[in-house]
Amino acid sequence: SSTKPPGPFQPTKEDYQKVYNDVAELLDSNDEYDDGSYGPVLVRLGWHASGTYDKETKTGGSNGATMRFAPESDHGANAGLRTARDVLEKVKDKHPWISYSDLWTLAAVAAIQEMGGPKIPWRPGRNDRDVAACTPDGRLPDATKEQKHLRDIFYRMGFNDQEIVALSGAHALGRCHTDRSGFEGPWTFSPTVFTNDFYKLLIEEKWSWKKWNGPKQFEDVSSKSLMMLPTDMALIKDKVFRKHVEAYAKDNELFFRDFADVFAKLLELGVPFKQEEKFVFKATTD
Ligand code: HEM
The missing domain is CATH 1.10.420.10 (Peroxidase, domain 2)
Incomplete structure (x- = not known):
């Protein structure tokens, strides 16, 4: 009946597309930054959030967005990624219902697509976790090695x-x-x-x-x-x-x-999805 209170907000594909569009809009919003785009550093954020996954212990991965917290934020491999996290705060403020973990991975997808890359199928379902879920240092690759x-x-x-x-x-x-x-x-x-x-x-x-x-x-x-x-x-x-x-x-x-297959796989490592369906977002140039 009409007296039933509204349930929790159930975002649809269109709501996620709005988040995508807002990320797309901020990519080129600062001419002074690097080569004029936040795209590359947002791709790196999505990758470093996901690349901590360990298949044996099933720890790490994008589920949790634990890079918000020290010690993970201070791991040497993550130097510079504060810029990427900060720039996404505006999008989070506008769409507070989205988890940071979904936002960071969706932003990486938007960045790839908007920079002319392939469509990366993506689905929601990540939940933010607390500092206890931070992974130990050393899980990301060391560029001095082979x-x-x-x-x-x-x-x-x-x-x-x-x-x-x-x-x-x-x-x-x-x-x-x-x-x-x-x-x-x-x-x-x-x-x-x-x-x-x-x-x-x-x-x-x-x-x-x-x-x-x-x-x-x-x-x-x-x-x-x-x-x-x-x-x-x-x-x-x-x-x-x-x-x-x-x-x-x-x-x-x-x-x-x-690349589309493997990047989608990377962003999903260790995530306990309930939703099967993957979304393919429209690029602003489509
Ligand atoms: C940047 C290492 C794999 C995406 C960098 C930087 C290093 C690095 C040292 C420079 C960071 C900086 O000074 O700002 C490595 C190593 C990898 C690896 C050792 C092992 C294979 C990947 C993967 C992706 C990726 C798998 C994504 C699929 C990027 C992007 C940047 C970057 C987009 C540029 C960030 C920017 O312009 O701010 N990487 N990376 N990397 N990496 Fe990797």
């Missing part, structure tokens, strides 16, 4: 070699910052556009050690304005990884398909 470390870290999350290479293509986006990781510079000439350029450059350019006082990284011999991390270079040193790098360098559609 293929054995990559396999140790990503196999722990449940990924295979092809998936490791596909995920790494996200380094087409964004840049390294000396005041965050210590490394410096972008991987590609268009760090706010999602492409397979990371693989093309890895294979086609000549790379040498950068001569500087910072951590060991590579620079391209021809322009000296691009960079690769030791972990990126391991993808062409290792024969199995290299096969996939070559395939993605040749075929952008293959990369887009595989």
